[in-house]
Amino acid sequence: xxxxxxxxxxxxxxxxxxxxxxxxxxxxxxxxxxxxxxxxxxxxxxxxxxxxxxxxxxxxxxxxxxxxxxxxxxxxxxxxxxxxxxxxxxxxxxxxxxxxxxxxxxxxxxxxxxxxxxxxxxxxxxxxxxxxxxxxxxxxxxxxxxxxxxxxxxxxxxxxxxxxxxxxxxxxxx
Amino acid sequence: xxxxxxxxxxxxxxxxxxxxxxxxxxxxxxxxxxxxxxxxxxxxxxxxxxxxxxxxxxxxxxxxxxxxxxxxxxxxxxxxxxxxxxxxxxxxxxxxxxxxxxxxxxxxxxxxxxxxxxxxxxxxxxxxxxxxxxxxxxxxxxxxxxxxxxxxxxxxxxxxxxxxxxxxxxxxxxxxxxxxxxxxxxxxxxxxxxxxxxxxxxxxxxxxxxxxxxxxxxxxxxxxxxxxxxxxxxxxxxxxxxxxxxxxxxxxxxxxxxxxxxxxxxxxxxxxxxxxxxxxxxxxxxxxxxxxxxxxxxxxxxxxxxxxxxxxxxxxxxxxxxxxxxxxxxxxxxxxxxxxxxxxxxxxxxxxxxxxxxxxxxxxxxxxxxxxxxxxxxxxxxxxxxxxxxxxxxxxxxxxxxxxxxxxxxxxx
Numbered sequence: 001x002x003x004x005x006x007x008x009x010x011x012x013x014x015x016x017x018x019x020x021x022x023x024x025x026x027x028x029x030x031x032x033x034x035x036x037x038x039x040x041x042x043x044x045x046x047x048x049x050x051x052x053x054x055x056x057x058x059x060x061x062x063x064x065x066x067x068x069x070x071x072x073x074x075x076x077x078x079x080x081x082x083x084x085x086x087x088x089x090x091x092x093x094x095x096x097x098x099x100x101x102x103x104x105x106x107x108x109x110x111x112x113x114x115x116x117x118x119x120x121x122x123x124x125x126x127x128x129x130x131x132x133x134x135x136x137x138x139x140x141x142x143x144x145x146x147x148x149x150x151x152x153x154x155x156x157x158x159x160x161x162x163x164x165x166x167x168x169x170x171x172x173x174x
Numbered sequence: 175x176x177x178x179x180x181x182x183x184x185x186x187x188x189x190x191x192x193x194x195x196x197x198x199x200x201x202x203x204x205x206x207x208x209x210x211x212x213x214x215x216x217x218x219x220x221x222x223x224x225x226x227x228x229x230x231x232x233x234x235x236x237x238x239x240x241x242x243x244x245x246x247x248x249x250x251x252x253x254x255x256x257x258x259x260x261x262x263x264x265x266x267x268x269x270x271x272x273x274x275x276x277x278x279x280x281x282x283x284x285x286x287x288x289x290x291x292x293x294x295x296x297x298x299x300x301x302x303x304x305x306x307x308x309x310x311x312x313x314x315x316x317x318x319x320x321x322x323x324x325x326x327x328x329x330x331x332x333x334x335x336x337x338x339x340x341x342x343x344x345x346x347x348x349x350x351x352x353x354x355x356x357x358x359x360x361x362x363x364x365x366x367x368x369x370x371x372x373x374x375x376x377x378x379x380x381x382x383x384x385x386x387x388x389x390x391x392x393x394x395x396x397x398x399x400x401x402x403x404x405x406x407x408x409x410x411x412x413x414x415x416x417x418x419x420x421x422x423x424x425x426x427x428x429x430x431x432x433x434x435x436x437x438x439x440x441x442x443x444x445x446x447x448x449x450x451x452x453x454x455x456x457x458x459x460x461x462x463x464x465x466x467x468x469x470x471x472x473x474x475x476x477x478x479x480x481x482x483x484x485x486x487x488x489x490x491x492x493x494x495x496x497x498x499x500x501x502x503x504x505x506x507x508x509x510x511x512x513x514x515x516x517x518x519x520x521x522x523x524x525x526x527x528x529x530x531x532x533x534x535x536x537x538x539x540x541x542x543x544x545x546x547x548x549x550x551x552x553x554x555x556x557x558x559x560x561x562x563x564x565x566x567x568x569x570x571x572x573x574x575x576x577x578x579x580x581x582x583x584x585x586x587x
Contacts, residue, residue: 021495028215029215031215031216032211032215035217037218038217038219
């Protein structure tokens with residue numbers, strides 16, 4: 001006997017067709033008048049109303065397309081340390097560092113190819129300045145393929161929430 | 175041609191156009207209804223994007239199917255491949271010609287139309303395209319022609335799935351045709367006529383046949399499901415086994431034709447159930463509707479429509495409730511249960527009618543109906559008691575136990 005196989009003991013008298021059919025029909029008829037669970041997607045978004053199955057919200061751990069955080073002056077927090085292209089398993093981050101007159105490093109070019117990205121979230125984990133983040137965001141449709149290479153300006157102008165990568169109430173993932 | 179003949183022809187053409195239009199539009203809307211009902215039964219909303227509440231969905235589907243590419247499988251028999259949808263489509267539409275859908279309408283006209291001459295019609299026009307004296311025999315004959323379309327579609331596609339679907343369809347439809355025909359003989363015994371108008375008239379005088387001939391109704395309904403290849407008997411399609419069965423290789427409008435045929439068959443079976451067992455266009459508990467008149471025609475047609483819609487809903491209800499039969503179970507049900515049951519029921523009804531009419535001398539159709547109703551209660555109780563006990567068709571649990579018992583008894587060598 002394979003492990004986990006549950007053998008149901010069916011009572012002999014319930015091997016019935018007429019009663020089972022009627023029971024099934026009553027069930028399907030009842031369902032016709034129950035609350036519909038369909039979420040009308042483009043109109044109703046993830047944080048929408050109650051659908052009879054509890055409120056559906058996107059997880060704060062969701063790892064979607066990236067966002068670069070900026071400081072008070074609107075410059076990106078990135079110091080072009082090169083850790084994120086180093087750790088990226090998909091090799092999708094292109095970083096060319098530059099140096100300003102005060103000797104601070106900043107990214108001359110910072111591009112993420114979202115098609116190559118595997119959304120592992122390592123870039124966010126490794127970032128010492130908490131600059132690059134994966135976002136809680138899933139609507140990414142575009143009309144052309146090259147729009148999926150996000151440059152620094154685009155990454156900085158994103159406004160969606162950023163991922164927490166782990167559940168704050170359950171930090172060990174238990 | 176006499177002016178009377180011309181008047182008759184004119185009315186017939188008008189009736190044909192009206193009936194075909196209603197059927198074709200109705201069938202299109204039934205596809206929407208099917209999707210809506212299935213959605214509601216699964217707590218979904220169903221199509222609601224095209225038009226108000228999704229009402230234009232059938233139009234969108236139709237347009238899509240017309241614009242789609244026609245594909246032909248390599249080595250398919252072109253001629254038969256093209257012919258098959260038409261062969262299954264035409265009988266399905268023909269069937270509705272004999273079904274009366276309302277009380278006779280008084281039509282009086284007498285006019286001259288240019289070179290066509292004079293048209294005259296006086297008196298009542300029966301609300302049926304062709305009030306054939308052979309009645310439901312016509313329906314049985316033409317409905318069995320639909321199997322040619324399916325079998326040819328399966329054969330000409332040059333595909334194993336389509337061929338299996340076609341073979342299954344022909345075997346299934348031939349088997350259930352027998353039970354269907356036999357289940358209608360008690361109706362013939364009761365009414366003494368195969369004409370559908372006569373059957374409706376007889377039901378207006380007495381009881382609706384569903385009460386005195388309950389078992390006939392039950393067998394006819396099951397056979398009707400099998401004839402139209404609807405779940406739980408949709409063996410010819412059987413998506414999970416045969417991809418799409420006989421119409422696997424069809425695309426675009428040719429594919430749609432099979433669907434139109436299926437749905438118009440459903441409409442016809444539901445109309446037949448209504449006509450034969452639920453009084454047709456009869457409004458119960460009143461004789462007002464039999465007098466004839468414009469108001470009566472409209473009211474009875476609406477009543478007929480409501481009854482047919484109920485049965486169409488019932489067909490969909492069954493479809494989204496029951497799983498598909500296994501093929502051997504289907505054949506066993508047809509040949510081992512329904513056919514003997516129908517035969518035995520013919521005997522029972524024969525004897526009962528002889529006793530009631532000749533021995534006891536009851537001639538009032540209502541008392542006769544009530545007596546038979548009492549009988550059908552007893553018979554239904556016996557039949558459903560037996561069916562329900564799982565003696566004829568065994569459930570998997572019970573069958574396994576018997577096999578195990580047999581294995582235990584057999585000496586190990």
